[in-house]
Amino acid sequence: MSKTINLKLRVWRQASPEQAGKFEDYDAKGISTDASFLEMLDVVNDELERHDIDPIAFDHDCREGICGSCGAVVNGCAHGPESATTLCQLHMRKFKDGDVVIIEPWRANGFPIIKDLVVDRGAFDRIIQAGGYVSIRTGQAPDAHAIPIPKPAADKAMDAAQCIGCGACVAACPNASASLFTAAKINQLALLPQGHPERNRRVVAMVEQMDKEGFGSCSKHYECEAACPKEIKVENITAMNREYRRALIARD
Amino acid sequence: MSATAVLPKRLTSTVARELAVAISGLLLVGFIISHLSANLLIYLGPEYLNAYAENMRSLGPLLVVARAGLLAVFVTHIVLAVQLAKHNRKARSQGYAIETRHGRKGAATRYMLYSGLMLLAFILLHLTDFTLRSHEGPNAMVGGEDLGLYGLVWNFLGNPIRAVFYIVAVCSLGLHLSHAISSVVVTLGWLSENGTKRAELAARAAGIVVALGFSSIPIYILLKTYVLGGHA
Structure with a gap:
């Protein structure tokens, strides 16, 4: 049976390539451990929109680990802590209740940031x-x-x-x-x-x-x-x- | 216009420069092996080490050519490696909030630039100590006897501060080599995945052998001077 966990997110927010970005803290509440990492972000974005906050922008397409669209650095690991896995195939059962999760975009001068976690x-x-x-x-x-x-x-x-x-x-x-x-x-x-x-x-x-x-x-x-x-x-x-x-x- | 702008593009790419660092590094490994073997003559006594030095000097103009070649290899290795390190640092202007490592390489790989710079500082001191200094006179006197280069080595490495610096330097050489030898097989496109893993073990072993080989000399001299007494 699935259970739910609460997380503290620290997410890189950057409105545009020109503007400076910074980390913002958000609560991710009641996240099912069966959810994928991107589904967790969807839940958080729903909540942000309800409060009229710009949702966190992230790239995604197939959500089954074969297209190469998604990706973010989670607690210092590209695509998160599980090996041989894209971010969309990372599941929330890999996290514990109360974990602090730091989410950053790919950082490289060859990949300029477009918005939040989306890079070019x-x-x-x-x-x-x-x-x-x-x-x-x-x-x-x-x-x-x-x-x-x-x-x-x-x-x-x-x-x-x-x-x-x-x-x-x-x-x-x-x-x-x-x-x-x-x-x-x-x-x-x-x-x-x-x-x-x-x-x-x-x-x-x-x-x-x-x-x-x-x-x-x-x-x-x-x-x-x-x-x-x-x-x-x-x-x-x-x-x-x-x-x-x-x-x-x-x-x- | 930079000095490299006149070269064809395929010779100035990062891959070509890594290749030049690898080839010059391999030549330097050859130099280290010959240098270490010659140094170990110290265990045979003053006449052997001094005869070797005399033989080297008697090469005359050949020695000048060899030294110029060695200098060119050193300069190529250092200039390109520092240039690449700067280029690589520039490739990510904003770092991550958390830096983590998951690859199978350790400290030797991470601190390559620093072990290299440490070696550069050491080599400059080493040259002024032994290469540019007269091998005769007061510095070469051991127990009232002029022992030439042997005496010079004996006196300088018998100084505990110099000996410790020397040992730290050759350990950073060992660290440098333990990454370098495993890296070179990738840069030169030599080995398969399994071959590369074996090269990583060989590199570690080579690093330890070189560090132990060079550090044995000051340890031997210190032991002789302060514990056992006398010289070989």
Whole structure:
């Protein structure tokens, strides 16, 4: 049977990108332990609206852990205290009655805050636009089995392709580095024959865009791997570095 | 225009700079291994250590080239690492209310910059102590006998304050290496996930061996001077 708990929330409120933000305290009363974290925020927002207070803005879409829209830093953990979980899949049974819960947006200069917990992750789109694709200029898509792909390579490519682009890696990284995201997007293609023709140009262009967006570099703290809801491995960053080294000596 | 603006873009990206820090770091690891092996000659006695130093000096112009190369590697490593650290700090201007860590890396990783800066301060003192100072004369006298470089080392590391600073410095070297060696295999794109985990263990072991190897010398000298008496 579900029970209810009361929490003290301390939430980052920022009306617009230009205005300075600050923490505000709210009570979350009578929260079902079966509720998700976002449902808890919905309940709190209902209460705020009843008192004519601007509800807490947060990103969300599928609420089933696959779209990458949601995310906030809860008590210092990106996506909250449970590992391999998006914020929408975090349940209130992970909290105790009377807990103080500090909720902050992803903090990185590459992710400017739009409002409250909502950040602009356009930087990720621009990194993909720089080279995170395979160009096919003619004909139809070939049959899936027409190109032989070794099973281990296919497995690793699928693991890298699990990335939902939520930005938790950047949020958790002490350097606010986007290396894990960029590496996963490079590696999912570099591992497959379809990705090979453009591999050198791709890694250079995507890394250049990553730098341009103001993200830091990777100094191997492994915080990204611990925060990633899809358990993307630092091994992808190793592979990105290998791709980059290869591109440095390539002629194209 | 900055000095790096003339280089092609692919050589100035953060990934390329991390790569340069890793390669220069690996060269420095090579230097540390040769330096430690040479230092351990002290246990064989004055003639061995002094003969080694004499052999080095007799290289003449080759020694000048080797030193210039070593200096270039050091400068590359330090300048790029500090530059990247500044770049990384700038990537998050507003920090979190609570900072927590969940990754599997520990203090060696967090304090990389500080252990590095500690080493820089130590190296400057170390150079003025042993490289730039005359290996003969009053500083090299032990028991009324001029023992050359051996005597100089004996007198300087026999000073407890210097010895403690030396030990702290080589421990920060051990800490630095215990992250560096596990990090380098990622930066150079060398190993799989399991290989990297093994490299992390190897890095820790290497850090401990280097710290113990270097600290054994001042401990030995202090023991000889204050407890056992005499020198080798």
